[in-house]
Amino acid sequence: MFYPIAKRFAKVALGVYFRKIYLANMDSLPTDKPIILAANHPTAFIEPIILACWMDRPLHFLARGDLYVSNLLLRKIYDWSHMTPIFRLEDTGYSNLKSNYGTFEKCYELLEKNKILMILVEGRTCHEKRILPIRKGTARIVFGALEKHGDMDIHIVPVGVNYTNSDNFRSVAMIEFGEAIRATEYTQLYKEAPAKAVKKLTNEIGQRLKKNVIHIENKKDDAFVEKLFGLKENETDGSFLPVSSPKNDLLHSQKKIAEYVNKLSDGDKNKLKENINSYFEKLKKNNLSDFGLMHKNYFSLKNTIFLLLGFLPAIFGYLTNILPVWIGNSLAKKIAPAIEFRAATAIVFSSFAYLIYGAVLYFTGYKMGFGWRVFLLLLIPLTGYFYVFYSDIYKKWKEGKKAAKCKERILKEILEERKMIKKMVAGL
Numbered sequence: 001m002f003y004p005i006a007k008r009f010a011k012v013a014l015g016v017y018f019r020k021i022y023l024a025n026m027d028s029l030p031t032d033k034p035i036i037l038a039a040n041h042p043t044a045f046i047e048p049i050i051l052a053c054w055m056d057r058p059l060h061f062l063a064r065g066d067l068y069v070s071n072l073l074l075r076k077i078y079d080w081s082h083m084t085p086i087f088r089l090e091d092t093g094y095s096n097l098k099s100n101y102g103t104f105e106k107c108y109e110l111l112e113k114n115k116i117l118m119i120l121v122e123g124r125t126c127h128e129k130r131i132l133p134i135r136k137g138t139a140r141i142v143f144g145a146l147e148k149h150g151d152m153d154i155h156i157v158p159v160g161v162n163y164t165n166s167d168n169f170r171s172v173a174m175i176e177f178g179e180a181i182r183a184t185e186y187t188q189l190y191k192e193a194p195a196k197a198v199k200k201l202t203n204e205i206g207q208r209l210k211k212n213v214i215h216i217e218n219k220k221d222d223a224f225v226e227k228l229f230g231l232k233e234n235e236t237d238g239s240f241l242p243v244s245s246p247k248n249d250l251l252h253s254q255k256k257i258a259e260y261v262n263k264l265s266d267g268d269k270n271k272l273k274e275n276i277n278s279y280f281e282k283l284k285k286n287n288l289s290d291f292g293l294m295h296k297n298y299f300s301l302k303n304t305i306f307l308l309l310g311f312l313p314a315i316f317g318y319l320t321n322i323l324p325v326w327i328g329n330s331l332a333k334k335i336a337p338a339i340e341f342r343a344a345t346a347i348v349f350s351s352f353a354y355l356i357y358g359a360v361l362y363f364t365g366y367k368m369g370f371g372w373r374v375f376l377l378l379l380i381p382l383t384g385y386f387y388v389f390y391s392d393i394y395k396k397w398k399e400g401k402k403a404a405k406c407k408e409r410i411l412k413e414i415l416e417e418r419k420m421i422k423k424m425v426a427g428l
Contacts (some may be wrong), residue, residue, distance in 0.1 A: 011053040013351045014046075015243040016388055017343070018392035019170040023054055024248035025177040030208060031428040034111040034152055037177075038138055038205050039159040040213050042127055044336070044344040048118055050173060054244055058229030059108050065096060084110075086137075088123070111154055113404035117141075118159075124156035125340040127166070129214045129222065129258070134206040139198040142183050143190050144416075154183035154206060160212025162251055166343050170392065172238070174251040176212040181205065181275075192273040214254050217262040218278045219329060227280060231421065234291045237385050237396075241391055256397070258289040260425055272424055279417045286410055287381075294413065299400035307394055314390035317383030324353035370380065 014021065029035060037059075039047055045063065065085035068078050078085060084106050087096040109118050124137040142154055158178035164171045181204055190197035190240050232253050239395040261269065283289060292298075328350025336345040361380065365373030403411065 001202075006081065007053055007393075009351060010049050010357075013347055013354075014050060014053060016385065017169060017347055018173050019240075019268070019392065020238050020242070021050060021054070021173045021244045022247055023050075023177075023244055024246055024251065024253060025173050026055070026246065028177060028180075029116075029157065030155055032114060032156060032178075034114050034154045035116045035180075036111070036119040036138065036142065036154060036156045037159045038121045038134075038156055039114060039118060039208060040131055040161050040209060041122045041168045042129075042163060043124050044125055044341040046166060046173075046344045046347070047120075047159075047175070049344075049347075050175065051118060051159070055116070057116050058082060059082065059116050059118055062107075062120070064088070065099065065103075066411070081256060099370030104141060104144055104300075107141050108148045109143045109403055112149045113151060121209070127340045128219070129162070129225075131206070131213045131215050134202050134209070136198050136202050138205060139201040142201065143186075143194065143198065145186060146183060146190070151184055151187060153208070155180040156183060156201075157181075158205060158209035158212055160209060160214075160217050160251075161383050162214050162231070162254070167339050170388075171298070172233075172250065173250070174254075176248050176251055178208050178212045181208065212251075214258050214407070215262075216258050221261055221269070224276050225258060226260050227276050228261070228421075228425070230290060231418070232257060234294045237295060240392065256395050257425065275417070275421050275424065279421060282414050286406060286414070288402055288406060288414070289399045290418075291396065292401075292403040293411070293418070295396060296403045297395040298393075298399050299404040303336060303397045304394060307390070310386070310390050313383050314387045317380075317385070317387035320380045321387065324357045325350050327353040 028427050037051065039051075041047070048061045048063075052061075060082040061084070063078065063083040063085060065087035068083075068085035072345075077083075084103055084105050085099070088097050105115060119138045119141070121134045121138050122132040123137070124132070126132055138156070142156065145154065146152060157180045160174075160178065162174040162176075164174075166173070181201070183201075186197050186201050189200065216222055233250060236250075238250075260406065261272075265274065280290075283293070328348075329346050331349040332342050332346035334411045335349075336342055358377070361376040362373065365376040
């Protein structure tokens with residue numbers, strides 16, 4: 001009962017936090033086979049929640065065991081949410097490692113029942129745009145299940161999880177399902193040489209997963225590659241609705257940019273950096289943004305009228321919805337200051353705070369009568385969501401206005417620099 005209710009509520013929360021969620025090739029998953037989703041792990045637990053919300057079949061996934069043993073309430077939440085604890089040496093020490101036997105048995109049971117099991121195959125969270133070495137646990141679970149239940153047709157599906165910036169409100173999530181690996185292809189090798197089979201399957205998972213993950217080879221390149229990503233993203237204007245989309249254009253363009261930079265010589269890379277830095281310095285000097293430069297049309301009569309007419313509803317939505325969001329963000333900063341955990345915990349704490357807030361509104365409306373109950377429970381959340389939409393439009397309108405008011409000579413000069421950068425990456 002908890003899982004479907006939490007799924008609906010989380011879907012709304014994620015739709016507010018993310019501007020867009022791309023889920024490419026999800027329809028390629030087999031409907032009647034046991035599946036392991038082998039995913040990378042850039043945030044604490046946003047990626048399992050996204051997949052749980054948008055997949056038709058219930059999702060089961062492994063989660064940190066140290067939280068599971070900490071108190072009874074968390075154990076219940078794990079059970080209700082289809083989470084199975086995995087005990088790592090770095091989290092719980094040696095004392096709970098034996099509990100993993102029960103975890104593996106649970107995984108074998110789920111696969112035998114044709115369930116979907118998600119495993120974060122890097123084994124640790126890393127808020128970077130690169131793939132980490134894949135741990136052998138996934139392969140061991142696959143072969144353990146085959147040993148226990150025979151030649152099941154387990155499909156190991158690599159799932160690349162990418163974000164424009166998961167720590168920023170109204171960022172974009174880009175998830176792509178890759179080509180499945182069938183466990184039966186490794187059965188014979190496992191019978192002959194188990195260790196070799198585990199290593200080979202682990203390597204195959206890593207190679208296929210890398211095809212679906214943005215991978216910047218050198219950490220020193222992160223900052224200027226992010227600027228290149230922004231240039232490409234700003235050339236399109238993502239629609240507000242629907243929240244989710246099966247497209248993978250943005251992900252593939254960013255992957256190509258990362259691959260291009262990875263292959264550059266140091267000299268060419270430095271030249272590209274100089275051009276990018278010069279371009280963004282000129283934007284800053286003239287109080288412009290790259291988005292505004294590309295979308296002057298957002299400063300239009302239609303959008304101006306919308307912003308004027310929608311101002312009061314938007315302000316009402318902001319003032320009546322800010323409290324649970326503020327509570328969630330404040331708790332996240334105190335309890336989980338690390339960037340990998342901050343966004344995930346902020347979403348969860350804000351959601352719980354909003355549940356309590358909703359209960360207060362309900363009982364307030366109950367005392368005041370039916371009309372007030374409808375007003376409090378419908379109008380407040382709807383205007384809160386309207387504020388998010390209004391804020392998106394306002395930011396784009398403001399950036400478009402700056403570009404529209406700028407002198408044509410300056411715009412032309414800055415656009416020429418942008419074209420020069422585009423020519424340098426024309427191989428894309």
